[in-house]
Amino acid sequence: MEILGIDIGASGIKGAPVNVKTGELVAEHHRIVTPQPSTPEAVAEVVAEITGYFNWKGPVGCTFPAVIKKGISYTAANVDNGWVNLNVEELLATATGYPVLVLNDADAAGIAEMEFGAGQGRGGVVIMLTFGTGIGSAIFIDGKLLPNTEFGRMEIRCQEAEHQASAKTREEEELTWKEWTKRVNEFLATMEKLLSPDLFILGGGISSKHRKFLPLLSTHAEIVPAQFRNKAGIIGAAIAARRHFR
Numbered sequence: 001m002e003i004l005g006i007d008i009g010a011s012g013i014k015g016a017p018v019n020v021k022t023g024e025l026v027a028e029h030h031r032i033v034t035p036q037p038s039t040p041e042a043v044a045e046v047v048a049e050i051t052g053y054f055n056w057k058g059p060v061g062c063t064f065p066a067v068i069k070k071g072i073s074y075t076a077a078n079v080d081n082g083w084v085n086l087n088v089e090e091l092l093a094t095a096t097g098y099p100v101l102v103l104n105d106a107d108a109a110g111i112a113e114m115e116f117g118a119g120q121g122r123g124g125v126v127i128m129l130t131f132g133t134g135i136g137s138a139i140f141i142d143g144k145l146l147p148n149t150e151f152g153r154m155e156i157r158c159q160e161a162e163h164q165a166s167a168k169t170r171e172e173e174e175l176t177w178k179e180w181t182k183r184v185n186e187f188l189a190t191m192e193k194l195l196s197p198d199l200f201i202l203g204g205g206i207s208s209k210h211r212k213f214l215p216l217l218s219t220h221a222e223i224v225p226a227q228f229r230n231k232a233g234i235i236g237a238a239i240a241a242r243r244h245f246r
């Protein structure tokens with residue numbers, strides 16, 4: 001069975017049909033740069049463009065980089081403020097003409113990794129972190145998601161973690177891998193102090209470069225790169241939609 005998964009990010013919006021029984025993309029993903037300003041209307045148009053590109057007729061799973069409860073977004077850390085208190089599911093269902101399930105982007109990435117990737121079959125406390133424009137988090141307890149955790153926004157020495165250690169910050173401040181991992185290590189140590197995880201899965205765009213930075217990270221818990229890299233959001237969105245619309 002196939003479901004169209006769409007991953008809305010602060011810099012790009014990408015989608016692809018996903019075989020939800022295997023977690024594989026059944027076509028090359030299609031990516032469009034996120035409009036600036038990233039208003040709900042402009043983003044909804046892009047989502048409709050992606051469903052049109054695949055000539056998609058059916059339910060859609062879609063991620064969004066915010067706290068999402070019952071289809072409504074409550075935050076807008078890296079997107080236009082017009083998203084706060086907005087029913088994203090309604091907006092996108094109107095734009096595409098099909099039912100849409102919306103969930104937090106890191107939660108979706110975690111769902112994909114737990115089902116088919118680096119967290120497959122892993123019990124205990126697993127923390128997925130995505131490093132991109134911001135830092136997303138998803139926590140699983142014996143495979144069950146605790147949704148909408150926002151650990152990237154946790155303050156460490158009076159500054160949100162994602163403003164110190166996201167992939168975007170690394171680029172903007174031109175940090176070396178050593179400088180950047182020093183900040184990530186502080187973030188991971190704080191997470192460990194609070195949550196004692198058994199496994200960290202590191203994802204987001206930066207995970208393709210894991211050979212450069214994983215050896216510089218030191219945690220008590222095991223730490224592995226995301227298997228689906230930055231496609232995890234697309235895959236997780238499709239899996240979540242399949243579960244929801246079943």
Ligand code: BGC
Pocket residue numbers: 064065066067075077078104105106130132133134135136137150152153162
């Ligand atoms: C948002 C989170 C999101 C993360 C990664 C943060 O700024 O608050 O909801 O998961 O960025 O995109």
